[in-house]
Amino acid sequence: MRGRFSILVVVAMFVDGASADLLWDNGIVPNGFSGRAMSPPNFPDMRVADDVTFRTGFQISDFHANVLEDDGWTHDGMITLEVRANTGYGPGAIVATHRGEFTRTDTGDDYFGRDDYEYWIEGIDIGLGAGTYWMTIRNEGGGGSGTNYWLTSDGGFDGAGSSTGYLSLDGGETFNPEEGNWNHAFVMMGVPEPSTCLLLGLGGLALLRRRR
Numbered sequence: 001m002r003g004r005f006s007i008l009v010v011v012a013m014f015v016d017g018a019s020a021d022l023l024w025d026n027g028i029v030p031n032g033f034s035g036r037a038m039s040p041p042n043f044p045d046m047r048v049a050d051d052v053t054f055r056t057g058f059q060i061s062d063f064h065a066n067v068l069e070d071d072g073w074t075h076d077g078m079i080t081l082e083v084r085a086n087t088g089y090g091p092g093a094i095v096a097t098h099r100g101e102f103t104r105t106d107t108g109d110d111y112f113g114r115d116d117y118e119y120w121i122e123g124i125d126i127g128l129g130a131g132t133y134w135m136t137i138r139n140e141g142g143g144g145s146g147t148n149y150w151l152t153s154d155g156g157f158d159g160a161g162s163s164t165g166y167l168s169l170d171g172g173e174t175f176n177p178e179e180g181n182w183n184h185a186f187v188m189m190g191v192p193e194p195s196t197c198l199l200l201g202l203g204g205l206a207l208l209r210r211r212r
Contacts, residue, residue, distance in 0.1 A: 023060070024052050024188040026153055034182065035068050035111075035149030036167065039075075039142035047168040048150050049084060049091045049134040049175060050184040054192070057129045062189035063121040065137060066107070068114040070146025075139045077101055081121055082172075084134040090166045090175040091134035096126045114149070124190075134166065135186060152178075153185035 037043045063081055079102040085092040102121045109116040119137070139148060152165070165178040178184075 021189065022187070023054075023058055023190045023192060024186070026183060026185050034180075035151045036165070036178070036182070036184065037147045038067075038137065038150050039073075039139040039147050041143055041145070042147040044140075045169060045171045047136050047138070047172040047175070048165065048184060049136045049168070050165040050186065051086065051091075051132055051134050051163050052188065053132040054128075054130050056192055057127070058190055058192040060124045060126045060128070060188055060190040061122070062187075063124060063135070063137070064187040064189075065119050066151040066185065067117050067119050068111055068149040068151065069117060070114060070148070072145040073142060073148055074144035075104075075148075076141030076143070078139070078141055079119065079121055080136075080138050080140060081124065081126075082136040082138070083126060083128065084136065084172075086132040086134060090163075090177070091136075091168075091172075094172075095133070096128065098124045098126060100124075111151075116151075135188075136172075137186075150184050152182045 036048045037046055038048045060083075078099060080097065080099040082094050083096040085095050098121065100121065100123065102119055105118045105120075107116045107118055121137070137150060142148065163177075164181045165184045166175040167178050168175045
C-alpha cells in the first residue's frame with residue numbers, strides 16, 4: 001500500500017429531479033476498507049449486493065463503483081447491473097437487469113497490491129418505484145486468473161435506514177449479511193420523481209486518492 005490519503009467531508013446531498021443528478025452516494029472511507037470478489041473465473045457463483053432506499057420513484061441512468069482487479073484478470077468489455085427486490089431480510093428476486101459496456105479507468109491507486117479502477121455504467125434506463133432495492137454488479141465474462149473486487153465503505157454510515165451488504169455463494173439463490181457489517185460503496189445518477197428537492201441519502205465526499 002503506497003502513498004497517503006487526504007481527508008474529505010461527508011455531506012448531505014439534495015437532488016432536484018429536473019437536473020438528472022446524483023441519486024445516491026454512500027462514499028468510500030479510507031480506513032479499514034476491504035473488497036468482495038464478484039466475478040469469474042475464480043468465483044462464478046458469488047453475488048454481492050447492497051441496498052438503497054428511495055422515498056419516491058426514480059429513473060437510474062448511471063452507476064459508479066470502485067473496483068480492484070487481480071493481476072492477470074481479464075474482462076470481455078461488458079458488465080451486468082442487477083436490481084433485486086427487498087424481502088425484508090435481504091435481496092430477493094431480480095426485478096430489472098442492465099447488461100452493457102462500461103467505462104473502466106485506472107485511478108492510479110493501489111490497495112493490497114491490486115490496482116484500483118473506477119467503473120462507470122452509463123445508459124442504464126431503469127425506472128423503479130419508491131422503496132428499497134438491492135444492487136449487484138458483475139463481470140460474468142471475466143477470465144484469465146483471479147477476479148475483481150467491489151470495494152466497501154468500511155462498514156460505515158450507509159444512508160438512512162440502509163442495511164449492511166449481503167453475499168450469496170450459490171448464484172443468488174440465497175443471501176446472507178456480510179461479515180463485519182460491510183457496506184459496498186456506490187454512486188447512482190438519474191432522475192427522481194417528482195421534480196422537487198428531496199433528501200435521498202447521505203453522500204460522502206469520500207475516498208482520498210493514494211499516490212503511487
